Amino acid sequence: MTSPRPSVLRVDRRRALLVELINIPSVSHHEHHLANWTEAQLRQSPHGEVLRAGDEVVFRFPALAGKSKIIFCGHLDTVPANDNQTARVEGDRVYGLGATDLKAGLAVFLDLIETLDPATLHVDPVFVFYTCEEVAYQESGLLVVERELPEVLQNTRFAICVEPTDNAVELGCLGNLHAEVTVRGKAAHSARPWFGENAIHAAAPLIERIAAVPERSVDYGEQLRYREVISATTITAGDARNVIPDTLRMNVNFRFAPDRSREDAVTVVRELVGDAGTIEVTDLSPAGRVASENPFCRVLVAGADGAVRAKQAWTDVGRFSEWAIDAVSCGPGIPAQAHQQEEYATIGAMTRSAAIFERFLQEAREVS
Numbered sequence: 001m002t003s004p005r006p007s008v009l010r011v012d013r014r015r016a017l018l019v020e021l022i023n024i025p026s027v028s029h030h031e032h033h034l035a036n037w038t039e040a041q042l043r044q045s046p047h048g049e050v051l052r053a054g055d056e057v058v059f060r061f062p063a064l065a066g067k068s069k070i071i072f073c074g075h076l077d078t079v080p081a082n083d084n085q086t087a088r089v090e091g092d093r094v095y096g097l098g099a100t101d102l103k104a105g106l107a108v109f110l111d112l113i114e115t116l117d118p119a120t121l122h123v124d125p126v127f128v129f130y131t132c133e134e135v136a137y138q139e140s141g142l143l144v145v146e147r148e149l150p151e152v153l154q155n156t157r158f159a160i161c162v163e164p165t166d167n168a169v170e171l172g173c174l175g176n177l178h179a180e181v182t183v184r185g186k187a188a189h190s191a192r193p194w195f196g197e198n199a200i201h202a203a204a205p206l207i208e209r210i211a212a213v214p215e216r217s218v219d220y221g222e223q224l225r226y227r228e229v230i231s232a233t234t235i236t237a238g239d240a241r242n243v244i245p246d247t248l249r250m251n252v253n254f255r256f257a258p259d260r261s262r263e264d265a266v267t268v269v270r271e272l273v274g275d276a277g278t279i280e281v282t283d284l285s286p287a288g289r290v291a292s293e294n295p296f297c298r299v300l301v302a303g304a305d306g307a308v309r310a311k312q313a314w315t316d317v318g319r320f321s322e323w324a325i326d327a328v329s330c331g332p333g334i335p336a337q338a339h340q341q342e343e344y345a346t347i348g349a350m351t352r353s354a355a356i357f358e359r360f361l362q363e364a365r366e367v368s
Contacts, residue, residue, distance in 0.1 A: 010111060014350045015094060017041075017107035022087035022096035028077040028139075031055050031131045035076060038129050041110055047118050053148035056141045057129040059113060060152075064124035068366050070296060071126050071152075071159040072357070073142070073316065074105045074331075075133030082341045095344040100333035104345035105162030108332060108353045116361070123296075123364045126152060133316065137176075137285040142319055156325045158296035160357075163315050164333025167352050169301050171224055171328055173311040173318050175287035177254040177265045181206070183277040187246040196244035200237050203248045206276040207232055210252065213272065218257035220290045224310040226257040230272070251282075255314070258287040288317030291326035296364055300330065303359040330356070 026034040035055035042050045042059045051058040055076070078098035087096035094104070109127050116125070130141035145152055163170070183203040188196025216228040233253045238245035252273075256265040262284050273279055288311065291297045301308050311317065311329055320327035332353035337343050 010115070010354070011347060011351055013114070014107050014111045014354065015089065015347055017110050018094050018099065018104055018345065018350070019087040019089065019096075021103040021106055022094070022099055023085075025081070025085060026076050026078055026098070027080050028132050028135045031076040035129070035131070038076065038106075038110075042113065045113055047116070048113065051149055051152065053144050054141070055131045056144045056149070058145065058149060058152050059127040061116075061118040061121075061124065063118050064121060067122065067124040068157045068296075068364070069124045069126055069155055070364065071128055071156050071325075072109055072162065073128040073130065073159060074102050074109060074162040075131065075141070076106070076129055077131055077134050078103075079134050079339050084341055084343060092346045092348055093344040094347065095342060097343065099337070099343050099345040100164050101338035101343070102162055102164055102331055102333050104333050104350050105164075105331040105353065108350055108357065109162065112354060112357055121361055122366060123361065125361060126156075128152065136283055137319075140316070140319065142316060146323070153323060153325070158291075158294055159317075159320045159325050159327035160300065161316050161320075161327060161329045162331035162353075163329040164335045164338055165329050165331050166334060167304060167330065167332055167349060167356060168307040168309055169297070169304050169328050169330045170309055170311040171292055171297070172220070172226065172258045172290040173288035173315045173329070174226060174228070174258075174313060175256040175260060175262065175265055175318060176283065176285040176314040177256065177262075177269060177281065178283040179252045179254075179269050180280045180282055181250050181252050181273055181277045182280075183248040183250075185244070185246045185248070188244040190242045190244055193244050196246070199245045199248040203237075203250070203277070206273065207250070209272065216257065218259050220258075220292065220310070223308055224290065224292075226310050227312060228255060228257045228260075230254045230269070256287060258290055260287060262286050285314050286318040286322050288315065289321040289326065291328060294326040297326065297328055299364050300328065300356070300360050303356045303363065304330065
């Protein structure tokens with residue numbers, strides 16, 4: 001009997017890796033066991049070096065130091081389980097928590113590392129497995145890497161975030177601002193409202209004003225359109241049904257285009273709210289630079305057969321932009337499946353992702 005073709009073996013290996021990744025729980029702030037497992041997998045490579053800072057795990061090839069550095073990064077964490085922690089395989093699909101966001105991408109990375117021969121590469125790929133992407137901007141494990149392993153980020157020419165993109169190359173990303181807006185009134189008995197001031201009623205014109213803000217589109221060339229939007233996403237007011245509420249708090253979420261700075265975004269929200277309430281910015285993530293002119297981006301887009309689009313959300317592309325590193329999102333996950341109870345990824349998409357990254361690494365060259 002002949003042995004299975006190498007490509008078939010790699011397909012089976014990626015499927016097995018994804019099943020193992022899913023079956024190790026890694027909800028944000030609880031990634032330790034998965035970090036240990038990932039480190040153990042990486043230490044089997046005869047060519048590489050593993051670095052660790054807390055639960056952040058980095059793999060690199062010492063022999064390639066000095067060549068153009070390309071970071072491949074993916075987060076270990078998932079959102080909380082919803083009766084979907086255990087992996088199951090049905091045909092081409094692997095179901096389970098984090099399958100598409102983004103453990104399918106991690107499986108591709110691990111398989112790629114097993115098969116790479118650094119002697120054939122003209123760039124220096126560095127793989128970063130990090131924690132706490134699914135929570136607040138300031139909690140990301142990438143900040144641990146920046147602080148404790150600064151050499152990992154130094155002199156990076158390009159970064160690829162393996163976020164779910166259906167294997168398209170998504171350029172830039174929207175910035176993300178959350179602000180708590182507080183509207184004050186005066187409490188009174190609801191039978192005699194004239195002795196008070198209803199904070200809910202007082203907030204109504206502001207809510208209408210937010211709802212009426214027109215969508216702003218920002219185009220980069222013919223293929224990339226970023227849609228800037230602002231929404232009220234939560235409201236709390238009152239603590240008894242027979243009391244006129246004296247306080248209303250709402251979360252205002254502004255997704256802003258790559259042509260705005262964080263400071264510009266705060267100004268937009270402050271001008272919109274005006275004197276209707278007070279504002280506390282609770283989370284503020286920068287937009288991502290559109291790296292279409294980066295030569296490594298062009299190589300990656302070519303390998304993805306020109307499949308390119310704007311990122312209509314936030315990813316760590318924005319964080320890399322703050323570090324003056326061009327970055328994009330590209331991964332095998334299915335965006336519409338992220339955080340779904342029946343979340344899944346496909347083996348076919350993982351095979352395609354591996355081919356895109358292999359081609360990129362074979363064709364990437366030193367550039368000035």
